[in-house]
Amino acid sequence: MRLHHIAIWTFRLEEMKEFYVRYFHGESNEKYINPRKKFESYFISFENGISIELMSRADVQNTPIEENRLGLTHFAFTFSSPEQVLQFTEQMRSAGYPIVGEPRTSGDGYFESVVLDPDGNRIECVYSPVTIPNKEIDTERLLLRPFRDSDAEAFFACCRNPKLGDNAGWKPHETLEESREILHSVFIGYNAWAIILKETDELVGCVGLVPDPKRENPQVNMLGYWLNEPYWGKGYMSEAVQAVSRYGFEELGLSLITANCYPHNERSQHVLKRNGFLYEGVLRQAEITYDGHIYDHQCYYLLPVTQPTAEDHEEILQLWEASVRHTHHFLTEEDIQFYKPLIQNQYLKSVDLYVCKDIHGRIAAFMGLSDELIEMLFVHPDQQTQGYGKRLVEYAGKEKSIRQVDVNEQNEKALQFYLHLGFHVVGRDDTDGAGKPFPILHLKR
Structure with a gap:
């Protein structure tokens, strides 16, 4: 019919x-x-x-x-x-x-x-976004795979835990049939992955990406996740969040990933911060839970970090000059004209470049990495204090294991930025790499 x-x-x-x-x-x-x-x-x-x-x-x-x-x-x-x-x-x-x-x-x-x-x-x-069957994602200790019918019992074993439901905002499951129905209606066939421990083949949690109902841009997805209580504090969720965030940007082409959690859920906040999510603010009285509680949402977001194309290099050079003129007040016009060809012809070519772009596709910030050091990081003056610099620094640490940076001693704003992120001064040179009398501080965290 x-x-x-x-x-x-x-x-x-x-x-x-x-x-x-x-x-x-x-x-x-x-x-x-x-x-x-x-x-x-x-x-x-x-x-x-x-x-x-x-x-x-x-x-x-x-x-x-x-x-x-x-x-x-x-x-x-x-x-x-x-x-x-x-x-x-x-x-x-x-x-x-x-x-x-x-x-x-x-x-x-x-x-x-x-x-x-x-x-x-x-x-x-x-x-209506087409639901593409999830690809399996391998991490060091985890297999992230689509949910299956056979997961119902393990799913119920996780979701009956009251502590899990209270942190996620849903009622603890009471029966296997209830879990089976929710598994089919919410998890199977959607962008949700079962978190499987490779060592034991146990289902221990879930991580997923869904359209953000608070944002009209279809390229924005919201991250959701939960982990069964016996596996808290072992780094499993950070491992899963990092992998799925990378998948969202690289495979799904997302322009932004958001995440919300309750103010009392400090573990979830820690997971987001460890993975480079930036704090956006509080959405007051955002949710009424199944038991009548009214909760705020603490809102976070994650920006994509990509490597620029050859066509981006002129825009990067323009951003460098705009940023230097805005922050490097100790440089004269003669100094800027001295460094500009060095940046264009030598320095940019000697590092691995990474950029963050705004919603209009313009480069908001860029970073240059060597094997062990953040060699340069510049944010466009119009985009400063928007989280782009912090996102690049967190990306360098999380994805590239680089936690050292050099900064001009006279650039007080940049120095305070790095100190706020947990860096500390470990050394000082009287001159910069070009032999100019601009002291360089070496920082590490």
């Missing part, structure tokens, strides 16, 4: 037919006419086999659909990408059709807009 068609009355039969044929690529049959009943109709068929029957009769009252009435409230048409939703919405706007819901990501993860047809019927234009 399947749905065949939906029938609606209209006063604008020809205009409605043209609307659905032109904009939604429907195919219309020949008009059906019943002169005795003064009835006319079209069948508009779409490629998925569903049809709309447009019907007209003089004695039928004009009752356009409203959002909050009983009965049919809207039609929904799917699109293959968020960009297509945006383009179609603008096409409708240009054609004069009302946009009653601007493009956004809904709470259930759909990217959608809402337009009105000539009769005022609501049409949702929807992009």
Whole structure:
């Protein structure tokens, strides 16, 4: 059994037919006419086999659909990408059709807009993210793999623990059947990985990425995770979070990963900070839990770090100069012009470069690494205090095991930045690498 068609009355039969044929690529049959009943109709068929029957009769009252009435409230048409939703919405706007819901990501993860047809019927234009089967991810001690039907008992053994549910905001599971149902409805087939200990083949937790319901950008995902209590404090969750975050940026092409936790969940906060997540703020009264508690959310975010292309190098040089002029007040114009060709022709080529880009694709900060040292780190003046510098430093430590940096002694702002991140001074040179009288401090953490 399947749905065949939906029938609606209209006063604008020809205009409605043209609307659905032109904009939604429907195919219309020949008009059906019943002169005795003064009835006319079209069948508009779409490629998925569903049809709309447009019907007209003089004695039928004009009752356009409203959002909050009983009965049919809207039609929904799917699109293959968020960009297509945006383009179609603008096409409708240009054609004069009302946009009653601007493009956004809904709470259930759909990217959608809402337009009105000539009769005022609501049409949702929807992009539903395709759930790609999770690839397995190997780490040193863990296997992250998709959940399976056979995981139900181990899943129940974890989720019945009250301490786990209290930290995650859900009611501890009471029966195996409850766990089995939740496993199928929430975890299997979605971007969620079972955390398996390689040594024992035990299921000990979960980590996942889902669309962030608080952000409209479909390239933003929210990280969620839980770990069974006997395995707390062993670094397993940090290992899993690091691997899944890398997967999100490199495989899914995400522009931002967010995470929320309760203020009392200090372990979760520690996991996020260890993995380079930056504190964004508190969302007050964000959630009412199953038992009626109202909790704030502490909000964190993680930015992608990538290596630049050859086309990025001119932008990097411009960023270097803008940053130096903003922070290196001890340098004269002659000094800047002395260093600029050295940066362009020697220094940038002698290090491994990494960048953070803003939401518009512009480079917000860059870092140069040698085998053991952060050789350079510069943030665009317009992007300072936004977390880009800290993200690069944390990336150097976490991903590259580099925890040393050199800084100009006269650059007090940079020095305080590194001291705040836990670095301490371990040495000093009277001159810089070019022999100029600008003392260099060596820091380590």
